[in-house]
Amino acid sequence: MPILLRTSTAPSLTCIPLLLTAIGLASPARAASPSEADHLGDLPVVLSATRLAQVQSDAPGAVSIIDRAMISASGARNLNELFRLVPGFQVGMHTGNKPLVGYHGLSDEAPRRMLVQVDGRSVYSPYFTAGVEWNQIGVDIDDIERIEVFRGSNSATYGSNAFLGVANIITRAPAETLGTRVRYRAGDGGVNDIGLRVGRQLGDVAMRLSVARNFDHGFAGLNDWRKTELATLHTQWAADSDNSIEFQAGWTHSNLGTGKEDNPTDPERRSQTTTSFGLIHWHHAPAPGEELSVSYYHQEENGRDNFDLLVPVTSRQSGLPFAVQLPLRFDYDFHVIRDDLEVQRITTLAPSLRAVVGAGMRVDRITAPLRFNTSDSIRNAVNHAFGTLEWRASPRWLFNVGAMIEDNSLTGRSFAPRASANYHVSDSQTWRISVNRSHRNPVAFEQKSSMIFSTSAPVSTPIGTLPAGTPISQTFRPSPGVRAERITTYELGYRAELRPLHASLDARVFLEQARDLIEMNIEPSTIGLLRRNNNRYFANSGEADIRGLELAATWRPATDTWLQLNHTELRIDGPTISAADAARRPSGWVEYTAPRHSTTLFGAWRFAPRWQISAAKHWIGFMSWYQDADHKVPMYRQLDVRLAHRLPPALARGELAITASNIDGPEETYAPGTSVWGSRVFGSLSLEL
Structure with a gap:
């Protein structure tokens, strides 16, 4: 069965003509695919760079692959941890239940400049300030086949959210996970995880049901415990040789500890988030090089x-001649509905020419009264059309051009082009040059936020009664003039596949010019009894030039034995601003938002028929998550080690493993003194029945 590629986007009836046009433009030409099998050989194929199946040396940018063997050997419990294994990424923990993942800096406590997908379903949450809610992704780590990470901007393929990078999480086909598997994990910090997977083949239908629960206490001294539960159903029906239908459904529920001890407006408490989804995908492949897919x-x-x-308010705070206790309702509840439809056509126009075209539409409806100061839903519709053309001009030269047009109801129309040329010096060495323009539309909160806290009941005072609903304080005001961020990327890449040595080398030098960055600014408030001097609003006040070098070298003589070295050199230059401006806006500190040097050494060794040892060592330079220079996280080192034993078949089919994470000492990955991540040791047992 052909490899499926599912992508996301979005609805409004005005986009239906775009869908029909996309199908018509890509008429079912039956030209035979060029001798692609000879070209691809036994090299890994990626799907995420252009939506076309390509070897890494043909992609218009650098692509990292984290496969199933690497995921297992890493010992990771959570998806966010895996991005430590990719050059250029920053991974931190704001608290024990709030992961932070960014690429090339420009991040704060809610990174939002990278797109993450699961089987083509976007898990980017353009509702409030965060881009990816890592606790709500809704996929069990044991169900992942591989993660493809496109390192760099790619709005030409995936739209506005692919501003600094794209991660496509591809799960295993249900037909590959038949039988029953159970998993139990326990250890330090209250780690107590269970998982169950059941796979069945019913005629032409393969199906998998996975349920899991992860629990831990978080960081010592903080109310940041986490319990995440999920259930997913994944089915594939091979209707005939040309058609397949896939259905997925999932539910994720997170209970998180939040708040701070002795904080009068942010007390310790529990928050809950529930995500549910249903996806259907039809895939039609009538001939080699010809595919039509529709997903919703x-x-x-x-x-x-x-x-x-x-909340006690002093006379100094309010300006009134008396102190008062104000009853306030803090209601951060929200409800978000998303509908997403996309059609895509891959066609072979000539033996040396391939194309993919498509269109889609998405509608988000957001109800969050406190965040937007209205009980009405905030609606955001995005329509888009895209296309990519790949031309193999000769055995040495490959050219790729692509573009996407988006129409966003909040910000209007945008255009994202990309062009690249790959020169194959030999069968094992490739040079690549590319340029692209990408953008990121503001999330609804960045443009329409209006947070006003009011009294929840009447309040008697010496000068009269304050009625319920009296405005007390404003913390965010609307920013209707916010525009899309822009980034232009220039890249020179080199890739070597040294197959006789079982080795590969990937190098990338780049310049990323980001303009109109949306930043949080402050000003005096004009609404409410408490006149604050730090009312927040958003503006396109930031800019940054990001330049650097990424290296990834891998030696892999066997699937379960390898040594991988990643290194990143990064420099970020922000605008030149005055000290007064620096105190008001964060753009003067963008240079600190990524470490200048970071290195990872990751290896695994199958030293006996049923034994494997693996380790990852990270050296991370100092950085700041969009905070001032006084809050830079110091450089740190991290060592993770895992020892695994495959049980003897006569005893049981399964694996027993012990993982020691961060065993070289406690680290601070967000801000000094706010959260300390210590060592953690846990064991796991998985059995296949």
Whole structure:
């Protein structure tokens, strides 16, 4: 069966002509595919760079692959941890249940400049300030086949959210996970995880049901415990040799500890988030090099975090001649509905010419009264059309051009082009040059936020009664003039596949010019009893020039034995601004938002028929998550080690493993003194029945 590629985007009836046009433009030419099998050989094929199946040396940018063997050997419990294994990424923990993942800096406590997909379903959440809610991705780590990471901007293929990179999480086909598998994991920090997977083949239908629960206590001294539960159903029906239909459904529920001890407006409490989705994907492949696919998914997300407090206000704070206790309702509840439809056509126009075209439409409806100061839903519709043309001009030269047009109801129309040329010096060495323009549309919160806290009941005072609903304080005001961010990327790449040595080398030098970056600024408030001097709003006040070098060298003589070295040199230059401006806006500190030097050494060794040892060592330079220079995270080192034993078949089919994470000492990955991540040791047992 052909490899499926599913991507996301979005609905409004105005986009239906685009869908029909995309199908018509890619008429079912039956030209035979060029001798691609000879060209690809036994090299890994990636799907995420252009939506066409390509070897890494043909992609218009650098692509890293984390396969199933690497995921297992890493000992990772959570998806975010795996991005430590990719050059150029920054991974931190704001608290024990709030992961942070960024690429090339420009991040804060809610990184939002990278797109993450699961089987083509976008898990980018353009609702509030965060781009990816890592606790709500809704895929069990044991069900992942591989993760493809496109290192760099790629709006030409995936739209506005692919501003600094794209991660496509591809799960295993249900037919490859038949039988029953159970997993149990326990250890330090209250780690207590269980998982169950059941796979069945019913005629032409393969199906997999996975359920899991992960629990831990978080960091010592913080109310940041986490319990995440999920259930997913994945089915594939091979209707005939040309057609297949895939259905997925999932549910994820997270209970998280949040708040701070002795904080009058942010007390310790529990928050809850529930995400559910259903996806259907039809794939039609009538001939080699010819594919038509249609996908649709519906997703709902509900958040529950509300509480009542009596907040003491002094006369100095309010300007009134007396102190008062104000009853306030803190209601951060939200409800989000997303509908997403996309059609895509891959065709072979000539023996040396391939194309992919498509269009889609997405609608998000967001209800969050406190965040937007309205009980009405905020609606955001995005329509898009895209196309990519790949021309193999000769055995040495490969050219790729692509573009996407988006129409966003919040920000209007945008255009994202890309062009690249790959020169194959030999069968084992390739040079690549590419340039692209990408953008990131503001999320609804960045443009329409209006957070005003009001009294939840009448308040008697010496000068009269304050009625319920009296505005007390404003913390965010709307920013209707916010525009899309822009980034132009220039890249020179080199890739060597030294197959006789079982080795590969990938190098990339780049310049990324980001303009109109959306930043949080502050000003005095004009609304409410408490006149604050730090009311927040968003503006296109930032810019950055990001330049650097990424190296990835791998020696892999066997699937379960390898040594991989990643190194990144990164420099970020921000605008030249005055000290007064620097105190008001963060763009003067963008240079600190990624470490200048970072190195990872990751290896595994199958030293006996049923034994494997693996280790990852990270050297990370100092950085700051969009904070001032006084809050830079110091450089740190991290060592993770895992020892695994495949059980003897006579005893049981399964694996027993022990993982020691961060065993070389506690580290601070977000801000000094706010959260300390210590060592953690846990064991796991998995059995296949």
